[in-house]
Amino acid sequence: MSKVQIDKALFNLGSKKEFLLKAQKKECATKIRLRVGISLNDNTTIKWFHDFMGIGYHFYDVHTKLLLVFSKRKTLVDAWNRIIKWWPDDEIKMRFVEREENDDSFQFILYSESRILAITWVFLKHLKASEHYKKFKDDYDGAANLGFALYIPRDDFYELELFDYKKRVTDVKFLKETEADQDPLVFRARQILRDLETGTN
Numbered sequence: 001m002s003k004v005q006i007d008k009a010l011f012n013l014g015s016k017k018e019f020l021l022k023a024q025k026k027e028c029a030t031k032i033r034l035r036v037g038i039s040l041n042d043n044t045t046i047k048w049f050h051d052f053m054g055i056g057y058h059f060y061d062v063h064t065k066l067l068l069v070f071s072k073r074k075t076l077v078d079a080w081n082r083i084i085k086w087w088p089d090d091e092i093k094m095r096f097v098e099r100e101e102n103d104d105s106f107q108f109i110l111y112s113e114s115r116i117l118a119i120t121w122v123f124l125k126h127l128k129a130s131e132h133y134k135k136f137k138d139d140y141d142g143a144a145n146l147g148f149a150l151y152i153p154r155d156d157f158y159e160l161e162l163f164d165y166k167k168r169v170t171d172v173k174f175l176k177e178t179e180a181d182q183d184p185l186v187f188r189a190r191q192i193l194r195d196l197e198t199g200t201n
Helices: 073-082 131-140 184-198
Strands: 003-008 019-023 037-041 043-049 056-060 065-070 092-098 105-112 119-128 144-153 160-163 165-167 171-176
Touching: 043 184, 056 119, 056 131, 056 184, 065 073, 065 160, 073 144, 092 144, 092 165, 105 184, 119 184
Parallel strands: 019 160, 043 119, 065 144, 092 171
Antiparallel strands: 003 019, 003 056, 037 043, 056 065, 092 105, 105 119, 144 160, 144 165
């Protein structure tokens, strides 16, 4: 079987392991639990989504597949069926904000201002900058495939169950903090991440 590498949330890191890939297709429709939202202006409501473990990297495709990794099946399926499924590929934005005072971590921000949804959802996580992340950054050639995976713990190893959900993302940027703060939405996302880590949100 193929191998996938995972970067988990910085504040909940485990030991480094390789995770086995188990490809299956799963379909079901459920309702999503809404996160607290704010309005950046009179016309846009923002909701923040951080209920996922981290991101994984599958380097065996023509374009690297970046996987959103979830620990709960329902949350994963909801995130696709109620949010990302409706994002036009060419309007998805993926941002990696590298901490200037600490080059061992980065902030992951994924969003789309979809014309179909009345809400702008933002997926965000603070992650450790592993060798897998650095390889993804070095290999990035203008496009990345976005996928979904379910983390399944076993007795002495872990499996990833891949879902048949896919988006192609071409608006990917690797930013320094000063660059990121020029984007109001990314700036606010970084504030939310800081609040999550300090327990003030």
